[in-house]
Amino acid sequence: MGGFLNLAHVTLAGNTGGYGAYSTNPTSAWIDNSIAWGNSAGGFLIWSPTSSCNIDQSGSIGIVADPQFVSTSNEDYRLQAGSPAIDACSSGLTIDLEGVPRPLGDGYDMGAYEYVGPVYLPLVLRAY
Numbered sequence: 001m002g003g004f005l006n007l008a009h010v011t012l013a014g015n016t017g018g019y020g021a022y023s024t025n026p027t028s029a030w031i032d033n034s035i036a037w038g039n040s041a042g043g044f045l046i047w048s049p050t051s052s053c054n055i056d057q058s059g060s061i062g063i064v065a066d067p068q069f070v071s072t073s074n075e076d077y078r079l080q081a082g083s084p085a086i087d088a089c090s091s092g093l094t095i096d097l098e099g100v101p102r103p104l105g106d107g108y109d110m111g112a113y114e115y116v117g118p119v120y121l122p123l124v125l126r127a128y
Contacts, residue, residue, distance in 0.1 A: 004027055008030075008032045010031075010035070012039065013038045020042070020057075021045070021046060023045075030049065035054065036055070036058070037055060037066070038069075038072055039057065054110065055111075067084065083115065088108075089109070090107060092109075096112060098113065
């Protein structure tokens with residue numbers, strides 16, 4: 001029996017028991033702007049999905065490229081500067097998992113978190 005599988009801006013990482021996402025008989029599958037990386041058996045194993053703009057460690061429905069998470073050992077799956085997931089998608093959801101508006105740059109980021117980057121404050125010099 002099948003079902004509907006829809007994933008948008010999802011990060012599936014660090015699963016030790018198998019794939020990031022696994023479904024061999026969905027009625028339909030739609031996966032967009034998502035990352036499956038660092039899982040013991042692979043990224044996505046989905047039968048015949050419609051997909052776009054993904055990172056997939058298995059290479060079946062997205063590019064094989066390290067998403068450059070902040071810290072996998074601390075389960076911090078936000079993106080670091082230079083990640084191939086930053087500004088990679090042409091459309092997406094309007095907010096991320098933490099309520100940060102999307103997009104912040106030239107495009108939408110893959111995964112659950114929009115890259116915020118460093119905040120630069122103005123330098124003020126005082127004359128004495």
